[in-house]
Amino acid sequence: MFLEFIEITSLIASVFPFVLGVMYAYYNYHTINVVNTILFFIAANLLQMAVNANDNYQDFIHSDDDEEFKSQTNVVGVNNISITTARTITYSLAGIVAVIGLYLVTRVGLPLLWLGLFSFAVGYFYAAGPRPISNTPFGEIFSGVTMGFIIFLIAAFVNVYSVESLNFSFLWRILLASGIAIFAISNIMLANNICDEQEDKRNNRRTAVFYFGKKVMLRVFALSYVAGYLCLIVAILIGVLPWLSILTLLSIPFVWHNVHVFFQNQVKRETFVLSVKNSVTITMFFTIAMGAGIWLNL
Template identity: 30%
Template sequence: MPSPLRSDAPVIKYKRDWRVWWRLLRPHTLTAAFVPVSIGTALAVYETTINFSLFITMLVASLFIQSATNMFNEYYDYKRGLDTPESIGIGGAIVRDGISPKTVLLLAWSFFAAAVLLGVYICMNSSWWLALVGTICMAAGYFYTGGPIPIAYTPFGELAAGFFMGLTIILISFFIQTGTITWTPVLVSVPISILVGAILLANNIRDLDGDRANGRKTLAILIGRKNAIRLLGAMFIVSFGWMIALVLFHIVSPWTLLVFFSIPKAFVATKGFVGKTKPIEMMPAMKATAQTNTQFGLLLVIGLLISYWL
């Protein structure tokens, strides 16, 4: 008979190295933060001399907000029972790595606080109206998975992500440099907003079965897996087609068609979901979707800068 002072139950040992904390940030999603900031700033080059301190501050603040949003996602998915040790994905710092839920929540609020401090600096050097816009953006980040009716549980997750992490960030990044808003950043933001939304759609395609079992009503669930994959492909097509239209109407330079070098990655992303039903099988496709956004965005920035210098 075992001693009452000794437990024969297995002891789970968690390995806490830098990779655990890095995964908590969900780095593959951070492209949705730095790409729009870079594009908005590249467009501002045509209007004014770039204030690099504002650019860096905006970039870091956006990364803080995106990271905090990911941590709120981690915390609330755990609290609602969506995350288990068997869950597939880059999340799971709580259930697999043993990080305390309170620690994750504290880090999320700390990142929000850091973003606020950086936002004060941005407002001091541009407009205090941005305080209101920034507050709305952070609220959207929190309510994506927090609150009584999380945005992530509705069909509007892709729309919200595209609007705030695409259009809004591009316009803010442009405005803090130029002090104004023109139609060019609005129109250029459309394909980026679509591709940011595509990252969320890819995530929801992968998690479709688990989300349905937990009562979510995501767009992928409502239209079905096959239609969701078709929609993902259509989003890529519209994004590239939109760039052609911008060039034909002389809104941007033909150099921006460098974005077409990201088509192979978009093809890999779409094809990678076809015929797959297990989350682990769809991880490469989800990764390729985020990489498409990164490649498209950076190639767009390069094209904008080349056309300016030439």
């Protein structure tokens, strides 16, 4: 019940950006702070669990589709988790993250506090508040940026804070390097919204699919992968990623196949998982290729 409530299988989406951020720090600055790295790894995963728990909890209490969604789809209703238990788990996880995060701020500095507060705000308001982010056209952007960019950024910054400041130059180089992860992760949310088009209408969720239509957003889904690969190539050309990172392009046939299948059928229980597989495939290839480039100095 607990593992399903926190969606333990989704943690892989945050692990790869973390690993990539650490490798980015080592490749560009030749430095690793082991204590900071371990602390952030724990905090990032616990925060992901808290966000997942909060999403499930908020979706359950705010759903208008009581009979079908609450009893047959949402993990809280399916597993008969009490509201008190759901709330306790969510806030406990968030509290532990806050303690670890504040300790890291004392080690790294105030810039980390602002990044942490942003992550907390997105994590909470993604499914909570009068107009949750997930119910707007910006859900994909916030999910991709927070998990693909912010995790990558913090993982790098906690290792290089003593030799690099959080300036514009540092940020845009990180943005390019993490671009492929940003688009791959945002497409998970987009695929979810495409599959949930009818359910979202019943629950008054006005996502990008609601405003632009499934046909347009399917094109955006495919083009997002293209944009991600282009970010990778540019990052390699300007020297912030090792040349062997280009081997990430070997993932294209796998990704293209899944995109083609998804275009044919957008059903939550059958094809949504293809977006998750694409994200894992892309970031896994990227991690292996970048690691090889660092190891071989290529």
